Amino acid sequence: MKRRNFVKKAVLSSMATIIGTDIVFGAWISEGYKPLALQDPDPYKMFNKDKGMEVLNDKPWNIEAKAHLLDERITSNKYMFIRNNGLIPENININNWTLTIDGESVKEKKTYSLAELKSKFPQYTYQLTLECGGNGRSEFDPPAKGNQWTVGAVSCAEWTGVRLRDVLEDAGIKDSAMYIGYHAADVHLSRDPKKEPISRGAPMAKALQDETLLAFKMNGEDIPIVHGYPLRLVAGGWPASVSGKWVNRISIRNKVHDGTKMTGTAYRVPCEPVAPGDKVKDEDMCIIKSMPVKSLITYPKSGATIKKGKKLNIRGHAWAGELKVSKMEYSIDFGSTWVKCPIEKPANRLAWQHFSAAIDFPKKGYYEVWARATDSRGASQPMLIPGWNPKGYLNNACHRIAIKVV
Numbered sequence: 001m002k003r004r005n006f007v008k009k010a011v012l013s014s015m016a017t018i019i020g021t022d023i024v025f026g027a028w029i030s031e032g033y034k035p036l037a038l039q040d041p042d043p044y045k046m047f048n049k050d051k052g053m054e055v056l057n058d059k060p061w062n063i064e065a066k067a068h069l070l071d072e073r074i075t076s077n078k079y080m081f082i083r084n085n086g087l088i089p090e091n092i093n094i095n096n097w098t099l100t101i102d103g104e105s106v107k108e109k110k111t112y113s114l115a116e117l118k119s120k121f122p123q124y125t126y127q128l129t130l131e132c133g134g135n136g137r138s139e140f141d142p143p144a145k146g147n148q149w150t151v152g153a154v155s156c157a158e159w160t161g162v163r164l165r166d167v168l169e170d171a172g173i174k175d176s177a178m179y180i181g182y183h184a185a186d187v188h189l190s191r192d193p194k195k196e197p198i199s200r201g202a203p204m205a206k207a208l209q210d211e212t213l214l215a216f217k218m219n220g221e222d223i224p225i226v227h228g229y230p231l232r233l234v235a236g237g238w239p240a241s242v243s244g245k246w247v248n249r250i251s252i253r254n255k256v257h258d259g260t261k262m263t264g265t266a267y268r269v270p271c272e273p274v275a276p277g278d279k280v281k282d283e284d285m286c287i288i289k290s291m292p293v294k295s296l297i298t299y300p301k302s303g304a305t306i307k308k309g310k311k312l313n314i315r316g317h318a319w320a321g322e323l324k325v326s327k328m329e330y331s332i333d334f335g336s337t338w339v340k341c342p343i344e345k346p347a348n349r350l351a352w353q354h355f356s357a358a359i360d361f362p363k364k365g366y367y368e369v370w371a372r373a374t375d376s377r378g379a380s381q382p383m384l385i386p387g388w389n390p391k392g393y394l395n396n397a398c399h400r401i402a403i404k405v406v
């Protein structure tokens, strides 16, 4: 008799994790069979997301929040956007997960287990703003290819881990070091094991900052699988693509990292402004570093109604990449006049900052509330769409909500 191929225990347990409960007769599932619950998965259940989130793509999974869902001071998993370039790794076993530090500019190639990372190095917790470089892409005209993010590809969660710097220094950094590049366990859409979905990085100066973490906790718990469990690089203030999920190797490079989505036009903008629709040569595209100043009105939801004579309380967050937000203003007359409103200090460097205001409206009718942040170097958000670029990155135009006074 032919022996049945049973699914491996690890596969079974990861299927059970995704389904969210034990598969009681799981041992009888034959290899290659996908339980129905996984054939047409409900992303909201699978990833524990709020039903108000918007699925932009399912292969790979890309899911965004709406402005009013981001009202919390610290973003919880339910409202955190998902940006995957490939397939989520399966069969994660934290007991044999390792992180290797290698590259041309490492003094001694070293491999650490998760337990070693946690016990050998001090742990730090920071609130860190992660915004996808393509957040706001949907507004560009002519349109740019890629996920049509509106405003919801941003989060600020609390991350706990060890400093990347401490680990790199433990392995030893040669004078020739210029850049770090991450490698991760996710799978290319083609399932070709030789291809990486994404392998980006950052200059040494960013890698060595206090707040650049190799994180294993998000909001005090294990990082959710889709957000990089069991180990994730978190580099707040830069395009979130630098924050590699499921990281298992970091290379200290003696040149700008040349991994997947580091080269060509990926995560790059024209070095000099171009006219909308212009073709730009690869060599005229520059890597995005710090994200620009931006803000979001998270309360009330656009479309809210208020009684004449009542003040409208608004609130939201503002962030400015590597910089601080030093001024916050709102306008109710389509940007012709602006009123300053209070902006709180960040919980730590690279955390978003909270603002609020109480607004009086002169008479009944339709209004828009526009919000505008200014960074510590004096750069403000543009009122409408900023410089067009071929891939639709860095749209930091003022956020607007509609209000009816009745």
Ligand SMILES: Nc1nc2c(c(=O)[nH]1)N[C@H]1C(S)=C(S)[C@@H](COP(=O)(O)O)O[C@H]1N2
Binding pocket: 080, 081, 082, 083, 084, 085, 086, 130, 131, 132, 133, 155, 184, 185, 186, 197, 198, 226, 227, 228, 239, 240, 241, 242, 243, 244, 245, 246, 247
């Ligand atoms: N390994 C890996 N890391 C990754 C990605 C990915 O596809 N694979 N996507 C990047 C991009 S483009 C973004 S915007 C953020 C999204 O993080 P989140 O899904 O946790 O919100 O992760 C980054 N890190």
Ligand SMILES: [Mo]
Binding pocket: 083, 131, 132, 133, 134, 239, 240, 241
């Ligand atoms: Mo991204």
